[in-house]
Amino acid sequence: MIKVLFFAQLRESLSCAELSINLNDPKFASTLKSAFTLEQLREQLANTDETWQLNMQNGKLLMAVNQTIVNGEHILQDGDEVAFFPPVTGG
């Protein structure tokens, strides 16, 4: 299982704070023949419906795996914690 978290305006737009994704799910079968990347997960999530497409294809989104910011080429492993979020605005 992979835990997927969403924050701030992204969480509100999707009405979703957290998802669990089972990599053995048949819908991932085609991609699982090779390594499953973060970008592939993003595309998979974008295919959910129009709202998800609009929000998950936003080029400004940041992505983190196990609480470190990484790019789309990052290969996901079972047990990873993935997060998608908008540019940060603290300080």
Place this chain on the structure above:
Amino acid sequence: MISVQTHDFDMATEYHALLTNTDSTINSADGAVVTFVGLVRDYNQGNHVQGLTLEHYPGMTEKALEDIVLNARAKWPLGKVRVIHRVGQLNLSDQIVFVGVTSKHREAAFEAAQFIMDFLKNRAPFWKKENTDLGTRWVEAEVKDEIAQQRWD
């Protein structure tokens, strides 16, 4: 030391702590202390602001701040470093963030404090939602903050 907290902090207490070693003796090795406090301002991105809510990513926030401090320590000879960032509901003029750095000499302390703030603005997972005269809205990230970070490349 890093703290992410809902409650306020006291500048005098933090300043005193920066001048005190972990074994309670006086930190007499450092001749420079630089502190920065960020506050909730009444006007932002074209609207009057009444207050804001700060959301964060628990766990990653602390990790991101630790990384920023480690990077600062790799660049400058620093004594003590303290970062506090508040989360939750904040009102006008409330303190949001504290950065305190000590060093033997002022140059390192000034630069390291600025470096930590520049990276915190771009890399630490905090998000502000403002209450303005036109309702609530998420604050947009600003290009000037990205440029400020790039000066350290």
